[in-house]
Amino acid sequence: MDEIKKDLAKIIRSVKMNIEIEKGFGIDSIIVSKPNKANSSLLNNQHEDKKVETVTSASPFDQQTFASEKERRTKLLEELHQEVLTCHKCPLHKTRTNLVFGVGNSMAELMFVGEAPGRDEDLQGEPFVGRAGQLLTKIIEAIGLKRSDVYIANVLKCRPPGNRNPLPEEIVLCIPYLIKQIEIIRPKVLCALGTFAAQTLLNTKEPVGKLRGTFHNYNGTPAMVTFHPAYLLRNPPDKVKVWEDMKKVRDLLNELAGKNSSS
Ligand code: SF4
Numbered sequence: 001m002d003e004i005k006k007d008l009a010k011i012i013r014s015v016k017m018n019i020e021i022e023k024g025f026g027i028d029s030i031i032v033s034k035p036n037k038a039n040s041s042l043l044n045n046q047h048e049d050k051k052v053e054t055v056t057s058a059s060p061f062d063q064q065t066f067a068s069e070k071e072r073r074t075k076l077l078e079e080l081h082q083e084v085l086t087c088h089k090c091p092l093h094k095t096r097t098n099l100v101f102g103v104g105n106s107m108a109e110l111m112f113v114g115e116a117p118g119r120d121e122d123l124q125g126e127p128f129v130g131r132a133g134q135l136l137t138k139i140i141e142a143i144g145l146k147r148s149d150v151y152i153a154n155v156l157k158c159r160p161p162g163n164r165n166p167l168p169e170e171i172v173l174c175i176p177y178l179i180k181q182i183e184i185i186r187p188k189v190l191c192a193l194g195t196f197a198a199q200t201l202l203n204t205k206e207p208v209g210k211l212r213g214t215f216h217n218y219n220g221t222p223a224m225v226t227f228h229p230a231y232l233l234r235n236p237p238d239k240v241k242v243w244e245d246m247k248k249v250r251d252l253l254n255e256l257a258g259k260n261s262s263s
Contacts, residue, residue, distance in 0.1 A: 073106035076184045084157055089173040092158035098125030102153030102181055109253060111187035113178065115196040115228065116156035116166050127152045132229040139242065143250040151185050153178055155200050171200055188256050189249055190221050194228025212245055224249050
């Protein structure tokens with residue numbers, strides 16, 4: 001009888017956890033899975049309902065300084081955007097429809113880095129606007145932020161034909177633009193989405209499966225690695241792992257906000 005009760009309790013916990021994950025990612029359907037190690041750590045987390053407190057309240061800037069700093073960064077980003085628009089450094093400029101520079105808040109504390117524009121992004125000139133983009137928006141909202149709170153950019157600014165993988169020489173030529181974007185925005189936390197973004201930012205050949213789940217160091221900025229939303233669309237069970245990663249990002253942002261407000 002005790003065994004049956006224990007099993008029932010496990011099933012209930014598993015269902016609850018999956019509801020939370022699916023709700024967090026804005027999905028209405030419920031996936032019931034066996035409890036596993038990853039599930040257990042989720043269940044033991046005491047802060048499931050936490051959200052990132054606010055993006056700006058922890059800012060060390062007063063309102064006026066904040067506004068002028070935002071204006072300064074927006075101007076620098078716009079100047080960089082104009083420069084990249086004329087870039088002919090690699091052949092991708094010939095086949096793209098639109099340059100996909102990046103989008104978001106110049107004062108963002110969290111910056112996402114993806115791989116390269118896909119078809120929808122190439123057509124609209126904005127990163128992460130297709131199905132994968134909609135999932136990224138849900139991931140952002142799951143930690144209590146809005147898409148407009150964060151900044152989103154790719155390693156490559158032009159679409160590789162047929163969505164093929166970026167070539168090493170294309171990355172070498174394009175990466176200075178991303179580095180400048182990061183320098184201007186100075187996010188408190190970076191989040192690399194997928195293999196190319198992670199390997200490029202962290203200068204490693206390790207696969208994303210090994211890199212994800214812990215913070216790495218990008219020039220002094222904590223950088224989380226997680227799966228690309230396009231991968232998640234093909235492998236929905238791995239949403240559990242992304243949810244774990246994003247909770248760490250959320251908790252670190254809250255911790256950093258706490259340090260700022262007390263200093
Ligand atoms: S992908 Fe980057 S380096 Fe190549 S043309 Fe576009 S902006 Fe220039």
